[in-house]
Amino acid sequence: MQAIVDFFGSYGFLIYLVAQNAVLALSVYIMLLAGQLSLACIGFMAIGAYSSALLSMNAGVPYPFSLVLAAMISAGIAFLIGGPILRLKGVYLAITTVGFGELVRFTVLNWDYAGGAMGLSAIPAATETWHVFAFLVLLLYGFHQLRHSRYGRALVAIGRDEMAARTMGIPTTRYKIAAFVAGAVMASVAGSFSAHHTNYLSPSEFSFFAAVLVLIYAVFGGLGSYWGPVLGAIVLTLLPEVFRFLQDWRMIIYGVSVLVVVVFVPDGLLEVRKLFRRRKDRVAHADPAMEGPKA
Amino acid sequence: MLSQQIINALSQGAFYALFAAGLTLIFGVLDILNMAHGAVFMWGAMLSWYLMSALGVNFGFALLITIVFCGLMGLLLEHAAFRPLRGRSSGHLPPLVSSLALSIVLVHVAEKIFGTRVVRYPDDAVPFAQSVEVGGVQVSLLHVVLLVVALVLMGALWYMVARTRLGRSIRALQENPKVARLMGVDVDRTIAWMFVIASVLAGIAGAFLGVAYNSASPYMGNWVDLKGFAVIILGGMGSIPGALLGGMLIGFAEIGTVVYLSSDYRDAAVFVVLMGMLLLKPSGLLGSSREVRA
Numbered sequence: 001m002q003a004i005v006d007f008f009g010s011y012g013f014l015i016y017l018v019a020q021n022a023v024l025a026l027s028v029y030i031m032l033l034a035g036q037l038s039l040a041c042i043g044f045m046a047i048g049a050y051s052s053a054l055l056s057m058n059a060g061v062p063y064p065f066s067l068v069l070a071a072m073i074s075a076g077i078a079f080l081i082g083g084p085i086l087r088l089k090g091v092y093l094a095i096t097t098v099g100f101g102e103l104v105r106f107t108v109l110n111w112d113y114a115g116g117a118m119g120l121s122a123i124p125a126a127t128e129t130w131h132v133f134a135f136l137v138l139l140l141y142g143f144h145q146l147r148h149s150r151y152g153r154a155l156v157a158i159g160r161d162e163m164a165a166r167t168m169g170i171p172t173t174r175y176k177i178a179a180f181v182a183g184a185v186m187a188s189v190a191g192s193f194s195a196h197h198t199n200y201l202s203p204s205e206f207s208f209f210a211a212v213l214v215l216i217y218a219v220f221g222g223l224g225s226y227w228g229p230v231l232g233a234i235v236l237t238l239l240p241e242v243f244r245f246l247q248d249w250r251m252i253i254y255g256v257s258v259l260v261v262v263v264f265v266p267d268g269l270l271e272v273r274k275l276f277r278r279r280k281d282r283v284a285h286a287d288p289a290m291e292g293p294k295a
Numbered sequence: 296m297l298s299q300q301i302i303n304a305l306s307q308g309a310f311y312a313l314f315a316a317g318l319t320l321i322f323g324v325l326d327i328l329n330m331a332h333g334a335v336f337m338w339g340a341m342l343s344w345y346l347m348s349a350l351g352v353n354f355g356f357a358l359l360i361t362i363v364f365c366g367l368m369g370l371l372l373e374h375a376a377f378r379p380l381r382g383r384s385s386g387h388l389p390p391l392v393s394s395l396a397l398s399i400v401l402v403h404v405a406e407k408i409f410g411t412r413v414v415r416y417p418d419d420a421v422p423f424a425q426s427v428e429v430g431g432v433q434v435s436l437l438h439v440v441l442l443v444v445a446l447v448l449m450g451a452l453w454y455m456v457a458r459t460r461l462g463r464s465i466r467a468l469q470e471n472p473k474v475a476r477l478m479g480v481d482v483d484r485t486i487a488w489m490f491v492i493a494s495v496l497a498g499i500a501g502a503f504l505g506v507a508y509n510s511a512s513p514y515m516g517n518w519v520d521l522k523g524f525a526v527i528i529l530g531g532m533g534s535i536p537g538a539l540l541g542g543m544l545i546g547f548a549e550i551g552t553v554v555y556l557s558s559d560y561r562d563a564a565v566f567v568v569l570m571g572m573l574l575l576k577p578s579g580l581l582g583s584s585r586e587v588r589a
Contacts, residue, residue, distance in 0.1 A: 037388070084574050090387070091328055091532070095524040096573055099566035102521065106563040208521055212330075212395055219392045248407060255400035259393055263379040266389035 012129060016197060018237045019132040020190050025217040025229035026139050027186035032223055033152075034179045035159030036086065037094040041187040042211035043101035044074045046203075048188025049195040050114055053123045056196070063126035067192040074188035075181050082177040101211050109203040119202030120195075127197035135189060136230075143226035155179060220258055222268020231270055298432045300550050306438040306507075308546020309445030312539045314500040314519055315526035316452055317493025323533020324469040324489065327390045331372055331398035332523060333516030335494045338401065339365050339501025340511040341409050347420040354422040358502050365498025366491045372397060373490035378483065398516065405513040413512040421506055441503055448496060453535050461488055469533070518562070525569045531580055540580055544568065 008015070024041055031038040051070035055061040061069065081100065088096055108114045115121075146152035157165040158172050166172045195201050213236075221232025239257060243250035265272055314336055321329050339361050346357035376393040383389070423436040456462040464485040467475035476482050504519075505511040522545060529544055530537025545565055552564035572580070 032388075088573060088577055091322070091524075092528060092573065092577065094328075095528055096570060098521065098524070099569050103563060103566050103570075106560070110559050110563075208517060215388075216392055216395060219388050223388075248403070251403040252400050252407075255396045255398075255403065258396035259376065259400070262389050262393040262396060263376070266380055266383050 014237070014241055016129045016132060018234050019129070019136050020194060021214070021217060021233035021237050022136055022230045023132065023139060023186055023190040024214045025221070025233040026136075026143065026226065027183040027190070028214050028218045029223065029226060029229040030143075030155075030179050030183045030186070032218060033159055034155040034176055035162065036176060036179070037090065037215075038097045038180065038183065039094055039211045039215060040078075040097035040100050040180075041183060041214055042206050042208075043097070043104040044078065044184040044187035045191035045194070046101075046104045046108060046206035047074045047077060048191030049201050049206075050108055050120070050191075051188075052192035053120050053195040053201055054114065056124055056126075057120070057122075063124070063196060067189060067196075070192045071185045071188045074184045078181045078184035079177065082180040083173070086173065086176045086180060098208055098211065101206065102208060105203050105206050108206075115201070117203065119200060119204075121200045123195050123199045123201065125196060125199050127193045132190075132193050132197075135193070139186060140226065140230070147226075151175070151178075216258060220261055220269060222265075222270030224267060224270055228268050228270040232268065235269065296432075299434060300554055302434050302438050302442070304546040304550035305543065306441040306445070306546075307550065308543035309442050309449075309539070310500050310504050310507075310542070311519075311522055311526050311545050312542025313445045313448055313496055315523040315530075315538045315542055316449055316535055317496045318523050319527040319530070319533055319535065319538045320452070320456075320465075320489060320493055322527065324465055325377075325486065326387065327377065328387075328394075328524075329372070329377075329490075329493070330391060330394040330520065331376065331401060332493065332497050333518075333520030334398035334401035334405075335365055335368050335372070335516075336497040336501040336504075336519050337511075337513060337516035338368060338405060339498030340505030340515060341405055341414075341501075341513065342498075343502040344414055344416055344505060344511050345409060348414070348417045351417075354420060354506065358499070361498050361502050362495050365494045365501075368401075368498075369490040369492070369494025370487060372494065373487050377486070377490070381486075402513050402516060409513060411513060413510050416506055416509050416511075421509065437507055441507055444499075444503065448499065449535065449539055452492070452496070455492070456535065461485065465489060522565060525565050529569060529572060529580060537580060 024045065027041045027044075028038070048067075048070045051073045052066040055066040055069055056063060085093065085096055085100070109117055146155075154165065154170045154175050157168065157170060158175060162172055194205075217232040217236050218229040219232070220236055221230065222228030236254070236258070239254055240250050243253050246253060261269055265274070267274065314332070318329060318332050321327060342364055343354070343357040343361045346352050346360055347354065352360075372394070376397045377390055380390050380393060421437070423440045425436050426433045427436050427439065428434070454462075456465055464475070464480045467478065467480050468482060468485055472482060501511075501515075505515075526541040526545055527538055528541070530539070530541030545568070548564045548568045549561050552558075552560050556564075
């Protein structure tokens, strides 16, 4: 028993981080499912974190309510900007959502009420590690249900060929906005958890690089199923810790590992088994109709 | 004062354009975002700084070595991150992520070699430090040189694409890779050259911008990547004149914000301009509708 407590004492934050990154990776995944490369998740994470922290610090809103209110704020913003932003396709969408994230960061950076460059400290501690895990399990259940639902299949159809999906009568814009809002809520909740877990927020946590890392989790793990982003988040969160003994070489190892996996298994770590299948199967997978979602 | 600011905006914009030209060349032909472009830019700045400060060579010689080095880096980039994925049917994400991974490696190798601090160039090594009088105002000669160098290089790039044999291969590849191969275009070689040229331009932009701002650090690649994306979207993906126009727009937006508002909003201005324009014209100012599809 003591061993477990000790283990949790030294690795508690890491265990927490694994779950938080998995939630973020899923928030990117739901948009990738619909074939949309959106990098807005860190922006919504920031909105969630700051809203929840400010609500509880300055308005005395208790923790669960601040979390829900923050999620509603994020959902509202996602709904408002979703219409115009999701008219954009491919890299245009990707870069514009990066722009959104940067605008959020500049806003908190230059807004004294939100602590400016100094950030916010002494945010009431409330998040337990199990909260994040419970949320993650809830999301996984949701994705499991989504997989065979009408809505989930419609998203995949949009991801394969948006024009064809629209021709089939799927209201593509509405579905894409719904996915965007869902992703925003996931990222926002992850942000609120983080604010009440580390008790400290700074604008630099929500950089472009952070957004890019989340995308790497998803693609590294594989987009064939919702387990891929989770696997990617777990492996890539633990990797720098495993190589900690290598000190400043570990980020180089990290980059090389990602490069090697993406180059040799472009469909993600989850699809590693594909490499061992017979050639016949691989030919079958080269058929575009057999592929998973693309962005 | 105003004309001074205009020169600043022009030279700054020209250099964003120079950086973005390589991005737009590669995107226009291969439909791929090269996320390691900023890392090559950073290496251009850091390497030229290192050569000038640690080895005491002059700017011209440092620039020459930087050009060769960044060209080789482009070759490495193409071979490690893009070539193995070519022809696979896995969509646009794997090359984007592989180039990101390589840029993480490049940044951390630079960190190990050059350290993590923001560095300053040695005073006597900064070229064109004097001012000249242009139309009655004192203008830093360095800014004028920056503008001229960037415009000449952009012109050379445009000439290369429009008039040379390699340019014809590139245009054939952009039109249709399969047909280009059938017509005898060496696709792998052409793409390798594109990466070399793009990386050399990024390296030169890095070396000059480092000197102009008199600062460089292993982390400078990230913000310039963002600006570069904004530039190519503003101008229209794949268009070299578009990159010039987009670069100028961003240069003016930035300098305008600094002069009339506050330097705090300098980086935000770029994205406000970008998002506003995209909502009005989603294909960019000089972009053709061909690039609008995903």
